[in-house]
Amino acid sequence: MNFSSETVDFLVIGGGVAGLRAAIELAPRGSVLVLTKDKATESTTGYAQGGVAVALSDEDEVCIHYEDTVKAGDGLCNEEAVKVLVEEGPACILELMSWGADFDKEGSKLSFTIEAAHTRKRILHSHGDSTGKEIERVLIKKARSFPSVRRYDFAFTLDLITEDGRCIGATVLRGDSIINVFARAVILATGGAGQLYSRTTNPVISTGDGIAIAYRAGALIVDMEFIQFHPTTLYSPGAPQFLLSEAMRGEGAVLRNIHGQRFMHHYHEMSELASRDTVARAIVSEMVKTGARHVYLDLRHLDRDFVKKRFPQIYTTCLQYDIDITEDMIPVCPAAHYIMGGVSTDLAGETGIKGLFAAGEVACTGVHGANRLASNSLCWRGWSSAQGPAGVH
Ligand SMILES: Cc1cc2nc3c(=O)[nH]c(=O)nc-3n(C[C@H](O)[C@H](O)[C@H](O)COP(=O)(O)OP(=O)(O)OC[C@H]3O[C@@H](n4cnc5c(N)ncnc54)[C@H](O)[C@@H]3O)c2cc1C
Incomplete structure (x- = not known):
């Protein structure tokens, strides 16, 4: 040395x-x-x-x-x-x-x-x-x-x-x-x-x-x-804990539990656009209720070309794990994000x-x-x- x-x-x-x-x-x-x-x-x-x-x-x-x-x-x-x-x-x-x-x-x-x-x-x-x-x-x-x-x-x-x-x-x-x-x-x-x-x-x-x-x-x-948990990170075997930007919900993506049901309106009047802590807690509650390790983020109702152009990095990364975000619901769960x-x-x-x-x-x-x-x-x-x-x- x-x-x-x-x-x-x-x-x-x-x-x-x-x-x-x-x-x-x-x-x-x-x-x-x-x-x-x-x-x-x-x-x-x-x-x-x-x-x-x-x-x-x-x-x-x-x-x-x-x-x-x-x-x-x-x-x-x-x-x-x-x-x-x-x-x-x-x-x-x-x-x-x-x-x-x-x-x-x-x-x-x-x-x-x-x-x-x-x-x-x-x-x-x-x-x-x-x-x-x-x-x-x-x-x-x-x-x-x-x-x-x-x-x-x-x-x-x-x-x-x-x-x-x-x-x-x-x-x-x-x-x-x-x-x-x-x-x-x-x-x-x-x-x-x-x-x-x-x-x-x-x-x-x-x-x-x-x-x-x-x-x-x-x-x-x-x-x-005060630790902030981001509500939506990719939850898929073998995949990294990749962030799925809040802007996706800003552009209209919705959350569904593993039974395919929307749930955010039960937790907050702003639904998917409630603050991060509220959305992360709501997701954990749904995971506990359904006994699942994730919920889904769903963009399938959005225009395919718009999604690919607006979220190119996310689209390409998810595709590597066999998830086409324009066609498939994305399995997500919260993860520690910001202190x-x-x-x-x-x-x-x-x-x-x-x-x-x-x-x-x-x-x-x-x-x-x-x-x-x-x-x-x-x-x-x-x-x-x-x-x-x-x-x-
Ligand atoms: C996936 C992800 C997405 C995000 N998206 C957004 C967003 O869209 N908008 C937003 O506002 N915020 C976002 N954030 C938060 C934001 O990116 C960070 O809060 C911000 O970039 C932190 O910047 P910083 O300069 O404080 O630290 P960093 O950018 O983390 O830089 C830390 C630096 O410190 C160095 N370092 C650490 N320890 C040592 C050491 N012991 N010795 C020498 N060097 C050291 C590292 O090498 C690095 O260069 C996101 C965070 C993540 C993880």
Whole structure:
């Protein structure tokens, strides 16, 4: 084992939407090192399908997006954080588009869809159901355009380095080397923890490392009881726990129990478009009642060509397991999807430890309350120059 050390201005741990956006914001203000524990493109961000919620359509308003978010959060959202999300979202999306993000359009206008617990069509999507890949592509390209940003892939962060109660860097395992990276500010952007569950939509990198690392350094961890289960993941022998986007129900797909009966209207007035927690619980109730390990998602009544064009990735993946989603009902069951809790931060991403910041799924500002509104996690602003890591000296 080799031991070495190096110094940068900003150390960003994680290369998903949160880490990349942080790196881009910090790049003009000093040297930035981005660490990922796998290859550059292996993040939850790249797997996001349905889209990104933003109040940009003619029928929508920022205050309605705010109300929907607070309602889905079950009265437990930090309302100041929700305001930041919904008010700054439109400018963030326009910025992403100016960097080259290609969201789907109808004619010359952006195409918006609806997902559970949204009362307006406000979800932008890309290449049908590959929104995360597009956002990741654009952010990786933008981050690479700054000479001040370097990255180490396959670099596993083991722990933070603290001195006198202040975070001054992190210890990283890279190949057969242990590197102490010292920095003015450290930004944790390590994503979620779905892999703690036997059924999850999350990729193998989502093992909650950032929460454990921050906890060991003495940071405050909050709201860990709030885990979101996605209602519909593929349940088929030999198939992966593949997510079937909520946008499918937004476009008219319905749920049926194993006897072929619709049931959501017994549980909520919004039926299939009730919030995720409600739909996931209703599915589990039906599974218990019928003694089955799944229910069905049914799109057979929708136009075949529309379904193939709107959900190309899902169509192709299901076909590999002998399920033609235009002709067959899809066996589905809930799986752990998103962690609302995490490392407690203020609205500038600052944790209780000087020099340590957190952003993205690892962080908890309280914006999602007890239940994240669908598609509310891919839109993230950077910091103004007065706030955040650049202000640390
Ligand atoms: C299948 C799926 C579909 C989704 N669809 C949507 C959607 O349509 N809309 C939406 O808003 N949200 C969606 N989400 C949620 C959303 O994708 C995530 O919340 C978001 O992408 C998290 O971004 P992040 O930057 O915080 O973390 P991630 O994108 O997960 O990135 C984490 C980064 O941290 C790195 N890392 C982790 N641990 C370490 C370590 N110890 N050392 C070094 N690096 C480390 C990883 O290598 C990775 O680069 C979906 C999630 C899943 C799983």
